[in-house]
Amino acid sequence: MAEIYRINLNERSYPIYIGHSLINIGRYIKKHIPKAVRTFIITNTTVDCLYGHELYNILFNEGLNPAKGVIEDGEKYKSFEVAYSIYDLLIEHEMDRHSVIISLGGGVIGDLAGFIAATYFRGIPFVQIPTTLLSQVDSSIGGKSAINHSKGKNLIGTFIQPKFVLIDIKTLFTLPKEEFKSGMAEVIKHGMILDNDYFNWINTNLDSIQHLNTDSIIKLISWSCAIKGKVVIEDEKEENIRAILNFGHTIGHALEALTEYKYYRHGEAVSIGMVIESKLAYKMGMISINPVNRLVEILEKIGLPTSIPSAIDSNNLIKAIKRDKKKVHDKVKMILPSSIGEVNIIENWSEEYLLNSLK
Numbered sequence: 596m597a598e599i600y601r602i603n604l605n606e607r608s609y610p611i612y613i614g615h616s617l618i619n620i621g622r623y624i625k626k627h628i629p630k631a632v633r634t635f636i637i638t639n640t641t642v643d644c645l646y647g648h649e650l651y652n653i654l655f656n657e658g659l660n661p662a663k664g665v666i667e668d669g670e671k672y673k674s675f676e677v678a679y680s681i682y683d684l685l686i687e688h689e690m691d692r693h694s695v696i697i698s699l700g701g702g703v704i705g706d707l708a709g710f711i712a713a714t715y716f717r718g719i720p721f722v723q724i725p726t727t728l729l730s731q732v733d734s735s736i737g738g739k740s741a742i743n744h745s746k747g748k749n750l751i752g753t754f755i756q757p758k759f760v761l762i763d764i765k766t767l768f769t770l771p772k773e774e775f776k777s778g779m780a781e782v783i784k785h786g787m788i789l790d791n792d793y794f795n796w797i798n799t800n801l802d803s804i805q806h807l808n809t810d811s812i813i814k815l816i817s818w819s820c821a822i823k824g825k826v827v828i829e830d831e832k833e834e835n836i837r838a839i840l841n842f843g844h845t846i847g848h849a850l851e852a853l854t855e856y857k858y859y860r861h862g863e864a865v866s867i868g869m870v871i872e873s874k875l876a877y878k879m880g881m882i883s884i885n886p887v888n889r890l891v892e893i894l895e896k897i898g899l900p901t902s903i904p905s906a907i908d909s910n911n912l913i914k915a916i917k918r919d920k921k922k923v924h925d926k927v928k929m930i931l932p933s934s935i936g937e938v939n940i941i942e943n944w945s946e947e948y949l950l951n952s953l954k
C-alpha cells in the first residue's frame with residue numbers, strides 16, 4: 596500500500612492509501628484510531644456479496660469486533676429512513692465512541708455512512724473504503740456527507756473528514772462499465788476546473804484507463820485526489836473556492852432530483868450539467884467554442900450523455916435548479932469555464948436569464 600496524498604487539515608488531517616487489497620485495514624485502524632475497540636461496516640447488498648465477507652474476516656482476525664449494516668442498492672436509499680434504520684442497528688449492537696464506522700461501497704454508501712458517523716453519539720470515527728471509480732477519485736475525499744430529500748439532492752448533511760481513505764483498486768475489476776463511465780465524469784470535471792495537462796493526459800490515455808491498466812489507473816486516481824485534495828485543503832467548508840468542485844452540478848443535481856434519482860447515475864447527470872453550463876458560458880462570451888467542443892468530444896468518447904432529453908420541461912428544471920445549496924436569496928450561483936483548466940464562480944443569475952438561456 597502506498598500513501599498517494601495527504602489531506603492537511605490540522606487535527607483533521609488524513610492520508611489516502613492505494614493498493615491491491617484490503618489486508619492492511621486493521622493495521623491502519625490501529626495506527627490512526629488507537630482507541631478503536633469495535634467496527635461497524637456500512638455497505639449495500641451488491642458490495643457485501645463481493646467484498647463484505649473479506650473485510651469482515653480481516654477485521655475479526657485483527658480483534659476489531661466487526662458488525663455490519665447492509666442496505667439496499669441505489670441512490671434512493673441515501674435517505675433519512677435508511678439512516679434511521681442504521682441508527683437502530685448501531686444502538687442494538689451497543690456501538691459507542693470507541694467504535695469505528697467503515698463505509699464499504701460507492702458514493703451513496705460513503706455519503707450515508709459519513710452522515711451517520713457524524714451524527715451518531717454526536718460523531719464517532721469514520722473510515723472510507725471507496726469501491727467505485729467515482730468514490731475513489733471524488734466522493735471519499737473532502738468530508739462532504741449527505742442524504743437526499745425528495746425536493747433536492749444532498750439537502751441534509753454535514754462535513755466529517757474520515758480518519759483515512761483506503762483505495763483497493765482490484766474493486767474496479769468487478770465494477771460495471773456504466774459505473775466506471777459515470778466516475779469518469781468527475782475525473783473530466785477535475786481536468787476542466789483546474790488542470791489542462793490532466794485533461795490532455797486523459798484524452799491521450801483513455802484506452803489504457805478504460806482497460807484498467809494498473810499504472811494508468813493509479814496515475815488517474817492519484818492525480819484526481821491531488822486536484823480535489825488541494826481545493827479541500829484551501830477551503831474545507833465551501834466558503835468560496837471549493838464551489839468549483841460543483842462544476843456541472845447545478846444542472847446535474849437538478850436533473851437527478853427531477854427524475855427522482857432513478858434515471859441518471861450521478862456522473863451521467865454531471866456530464867450533461869458540464870456541457871450545458873459550458874454552453875451557457877459560451878453564450879455569455881466567457882469561453883470560445885473550441886474547448887466546449889473538446890469537452891463534448893471526450894465525454895462522448897467515454898460514452899457519457901451530453902444533452903438534456905426533450906421530455907424535461909425547462910420550467911421544472913429551473914425550479915429544481917433554484918433549490919441548489921449554492922444559491923443566495925433568490926440568485927443562483929454557477930461554475931462556468933473560461934478554458935479547459937479554468938472556471939469562474941458566477942453569481943446573481945436571474946431566473947429569467949436562466950430560462951431564456953436554457954430554452
Ligand SMILES: NC(=O)c1ccc[n+]([C@@H]2O[C@H](COP(=O)([O-])OP(=O)(O)OC[C@H]3O[C@@H](n4cnc5c(N)ncnc54)[C@H](O)[C@@H]3O)[C@@H](O)[C@H]2O)c1
Pocket residue numbers: 639641642645668669670673700701702703704706726727728729730733734735736737738739740749766767768769770771774777778781860861862
Ligand atoms: N461527498 C462527495 O464529495 C461526493 C462526490 C461525488 C459524488 N457524491 C455522491 O456519490 C454518489 C454516487 O456514487 P457512485 O457513483 O459511487 O454510485 P453508487 O454508490 O450508487 O455505486 C454505483 C453502483 O456500483 C455498485 N458497486 C459499488 N462498488 C462496486 C464494485 N467494486 N463492483 C461492483 N459493483 C459495485 C453499487 O452497488 C452501485 O450499484 C451520489 O449520491 C453522489 O451524490 C458525493
Ligand SMILES: O=C(O)C(=O)C[C@@H](O)[C@H](O)[C@H](O)COP(=O)(O)O
Pocket residue numbers: 733737739741748749781833837840841844920
Ligand atoms: O466535494 C465537493 O465539494 C463537491 O462538490 C464534489 C461533488 O462531486 C459532489 O457531487 C458533492 O457531493 C456535491 O456537493 P453538494 O454540496 O453540491 O451537495
Ligand SMILES: [Zn+2]
Pocket residue numbers: 733781844861865
Ligand atoms: Zn459530484
